[in-house]
Amino acid sequence: MIEVVNLGKYFYTNGKKKVLFEGVSFVLREGDFISLTGESGCGKTTLVKIMAGIETPSEGYVIYDGVRPSFFKDYFVSKFRNKNIGFVFQTFELIESISVIDNVLMPVYLAGASISRYRERAREILRYVGMDEYINSDVKILSGGQKQRVALARALVMNPKYIFxxxxxxxxxxxxxxxxxxxxxxxxxxxxxxxxFITHRLDVMEFANKLAYIKDGKFFIEDNGKMSLFKGTNEV
Ligand SMILES: Nc1ncnc2c1ncn2[C@@H]1O[C@H](COP(=O)(O)OP(=O)(O)OP(=O)(O)O)[C@@H](O)[C@H]1O
Ligand SMILES: [Mg+2]
Incomplete structure (x- = not known):
């Protein structure tokens, strides 16, 4: 469980304080599926980066599985992040010149874990995301949708508890x-x-179980009834 407590982010430009957001409190549990929306520049990326420990908040803090890191904060958070969080980006961030499976194994390599131990896991995840035909292909021949599937497989290879x-x-x-x-x-x-997951698209945010948004520096989150807009699209 990742608990966000009263997070705020401020900037000072020419001595003037600019509040990006403040008073943000919510919980991301294993099993949650949260969409995050809001106007461009409202702080969505910043909020997610703070949760991942990549950026620091101006106020408030994050609790990781019941631990509020204080001493050895950077060490603790980077260890938590590497073990528990998989990342997916707008621009896929794959290495075009190497094969699909080598991209998926990249987090294993970076963690210094055994590549041979994870090779079957990587194949299994690539099958799961529907990319089994392309396991040994170069990334550069893939379409955008296929690249994002590979990026998802890469995010999942080390068995994370969360995807950002x-x-x-x-x-x-x-x-x-x-x-x-x-x-x-x-x-x-x-x-x-x-x-x-952050999105600007109304049609895809509706798939989430909880809808979060930032407006005028304030954070809101509500349960998604999952009824109106896309009834019938969630084959549960
Ligand atoms: N060092 C800084 N000083 C002042 N303002 C900053 C600084 N760093 C970021 N910002 C501001 O914070 C905002 C960036 O927020 P962020 O990238 O989190 O927005 P976003 O909601 O993800 O936007 P988008 O939808 O365009 O990706 C911008 O408006 C930017 O001007
Ligand atoms: Mg952003």
Whole structure:
């Protein structure tokens, strides 16, 4: 469980305080599926980066599985992040010149874990995301939707408890965007991975179980009834 407590982020420009957001409190549990929306520049990426311990808040703090890190904060948070959080980005961030499976194994390599121990796991995850035909292909031949599937496999290879996805559908057409979010939904449901994903798209945010948004520096979160807009699209 990742608990966000009274987070605020401020900037000072020419001595003037600018509040990006303040008083943000909520919980991301394993099994949660949260969409995060809000106008460009409202602080969505910043909030998710603070949760991942990549940026520091101006006030408030984050509790990781019941621990509020104080001493050895950076060490603790980076260890938590490497073990528990998989990341997906708008621009996929794959290495084009190496194969699909080598991209998926990159977090294993970076963690200094045994590549041979994870090779079967990487194949299994690539099958899960529907990319089994492309296991040994170069990334550069893939479409955007296929690249994002590979990026999802990479995020999952080390068995994270959470996925943080910053606009994973922004570079995809409508059909692929919906497919990627349906895949996120399946991962959430079948693997009990807690997901927070940023999006500007009304059609894909509706797949989430909780809808979060930032408006005028304030944070809101509500349960998604999952009824009106896309009734019938969630094959539960
Ligand atoms: N060092 C800084 N000093 C002042 N303002 C900053 C600084 N760093 C970031 N900002 C401001 O914070 C905001 C960035 O927020 P962030 O990138 O989290 O927004 P976002 O909601 O993810 O936007 P988008 O939808 O465009 O990705 C910007 O408005 C930027 O001007
Ligand atoms: Mg952003």
């Amino acid at each position: 996805a910053d606009e994973p559908t922004a570079n995809l057409d409508e059909k692929n965007a919906v497919e990627i979010v349906k895949l996120l939904e399946r991962i959430n449901r079948e693997m009990n991975v807690g997901i927070i």
